[in-house]
Amino acid sequence: MAYQKHNWPELFENFEQSGLNQTSFCKQHELNPKYFNLKYRKAKLTESGFVEAKLNPKPSGNICLKMGRAELTLPADIDPAFVAKVIRLSA
Numbered sequence: 001m002a003y004q005k006h007n008w009p010e011l012f013e014n015f016e017q018s019g020l021n022q023t024s025f026c027k028q029h030e031l032n033p034k035y036f037n038l039k040y041r042k043a044k045l046t047e048s049g050f051v052e053a054k055l056n057p058k059p060s061g062n063i064c065l066k067m068g069r070a071e072l073t074l075p076a077d078i079d080p081a082f083v084a085k086v087i088r089l090s091a
Contacts, residue, residue, distance in 0.1 A: 006031075008039055015040070 015025045015036075022040070026033040063083070065072045067090055074083065 008043060011036075012040055012043060 011029070011031075014029075015022070018025055020028070022037055023033050025031075026036050061076050063074045063076055063078065065074070065083070065087070070090070072086070
């Protein structure tokens with residue numbers, strides 16, 4: 001496979017909209033799947049420093065923060081500035 005310059009953000013957006021798995025997308029676009037996966041994961045981590053949050057369909061009145069193996073449950077009415085400080089200190 002010859003070296004090519006790619007517009008990675010555009011490729012990642014196309015991948016996310018394609019509905020394909022990474023292997024199929026890479027095959028279609030003649031990309032190395034392992035390299036694509038590496039670049040994709042790295043981009044997602046460095047994009048904002050955060051990962052995508054998934055909402056719990058049943059409201060519990062609490063906010064649950066998970067980072068690695070750590071889990072912190074806080075009341076839903078907690079001061080957002082405090083939550084931001086906790087996240088910054090844990091990073």
